[in-house]
Amino acid sequence: xxxxxxxxxRSALERLKHAGSVNGMLLCWRRQILINxxxxxxxxxxxxxxxVHDARAHFAxxxxxxxxxxxxxxxxxxxxxxxQGEHLLITLHTHASEVDFLRRVGLTFxxxxxxxxxxxxxxxxxxxxxxxxxxxxGEPGVDGLPPxxxxxxxxxxxxx
Amino acid sequence: xSDSEVLPLPLQLFTLKDGHVASDSGQEAVNxxxxxFQGLRHFGxxxxxxxxxxxxxxxTLQEEDFTLNFAYFDAGTDAQDPGAGALIGERIPLFELLxxxxxxxx
Numbered sequence: 001x002x003x004x005x006x007x008x009x010r011s012a013l014e015r016l017k018h019a020g021s022v023n024g025m026l027l028c029w030r031r032q033i034l035i036n037x038x039x040x041x042x043x044x045x046x047x048x049x050x051x052v053h054d055a056r057a058h059f060a061x062x063x064x065x066x067x068x069x070x071x072x073x074x075x076x077x078x079x080x081x082x083x084q085g086e087h088l089l090i091t092l093h094t095h096a097s098e099v100d101f102l103r104r105v106g107l108t109f110x111x112x113x114x115x116x117x118x119x120x121x122x123x124x125x126x127x128x129x130x131x132x133x134x135x136x137x138g139e140p141g142v143d144g145l146p147p148x149x150x151x152x153x154x155x156x157x158x159x160x
Numbered sequence: 161x162s163d164s165e166v167l168p169l170p171l172q173l174f175t176l177k178d179g180h181v182a183s184d185s186g187q188e189a190v191n192x193x194x195x196x197f198q199g200l201r202h203f204g205x206x207x208x209x210x211x212x213x214x215x216x217x218x219x220t221l222q223e224e225d226f227t228l229n230f231a232y233f234d235a236g237t238d239a240q241d242p243g244a245g246a247l248i249g250e251r252i253p254l255f256e257l258l259x260x261x262x263x264x265x266x
Contacts, residue, residue, distance in 0.1 A: 040211055044210055044211055044212075047210040048207060048210045048211060051203060051206045051207050051210055052203075052207065054203065054206070055199075055200075055203035055206075055207075058199055058203065059196075059199060059221065065223060066223055066224065067221050067222065067223055068222055068223060068224065069220070069221065069222040069254070070200075070203070070219070070220070070221055070222075071219070071220040071221075071222075071254050072204045072207060072208070072216040072218065072219045072220075073216055073217050073218035073219070073231075073258075074208055074213035074214055074215075074216055074217065075213065075214055075217070077213060079207055079211075079213075096255055096258060097255055099254045099255050100253045100254055100255055100256075103254065
């Protein structure tokens with residue numbers, strides 16, 4: 001199940017990456033990277049994740065402060081970091097005016113993908129079994145189309 | 161209004177010049193803002209180093225009922241460069257607060 005769900009989570013994040021002027025995204029759980037769509041080397045993404053967490057810990061250290069959002073502007077690019085629960089979504093974007101839109105869709109993404117993230121973090125034992133039992137697709141026919149079944153189409157009753 | 165209700169912090173504006181923070185909001189407000197500003201700028205620098213983006217020219221942090229930012233004017237990013245900042249006891253649009261701070265340059 002997780003094997004089929006992970007691409008869904010990635011595709012959801014990739015769809016979000018095409019929103020507005022987004023240059024890259026990083027989805028994390030605690031201090032662990034789940035999906036990295038940043039145009040940087042892996043070690044830079046890792047350092048970024050740690051630095052954002054350190055920033056949040058710094059402001060929380062003085063009492064009960066809970067920073068949910070950081071937004072920094074650099075020469076030509078902005079970095080938006082959104083915390084929600086144990087998740088962190090970092091977005092790199094170009095246009096400052098899009099930040100509130102990106103913040104809202106980012107939080108919606110984190111809301112809507114809780115089950116997908118959970119399945120990614122805790123794959124059930126059935127996942128391995130279901131993957132083994134998956135039947136490979138047949139080779140395409142001479143015309144490039146999927147092979148046709150020789151028998152009649154089987155109708156599976158809805159309430160067997 | 162009952163005693164338990166606390167009014168949110170009003171919008172407070174700060175100026176950054178020659179490495180100093182100034183405001184009409186009083187010394188305590190300046191001290192509180194300066195502490196947050198220094199922390200925010202420090203981590204903005206660290207994040208910029210991670211991705212080789214250089215120092216930040218603006219930064220914002222937002223909590224459930226608190227928003228604080230800073231921005232340097234023109235192309236400045238050095239601690240001595242002129243800039244401005246703001247805080248407010250609400251969660252307001254980030255771009256709106258940045259626009260408000262940038263308007264202090266004029």
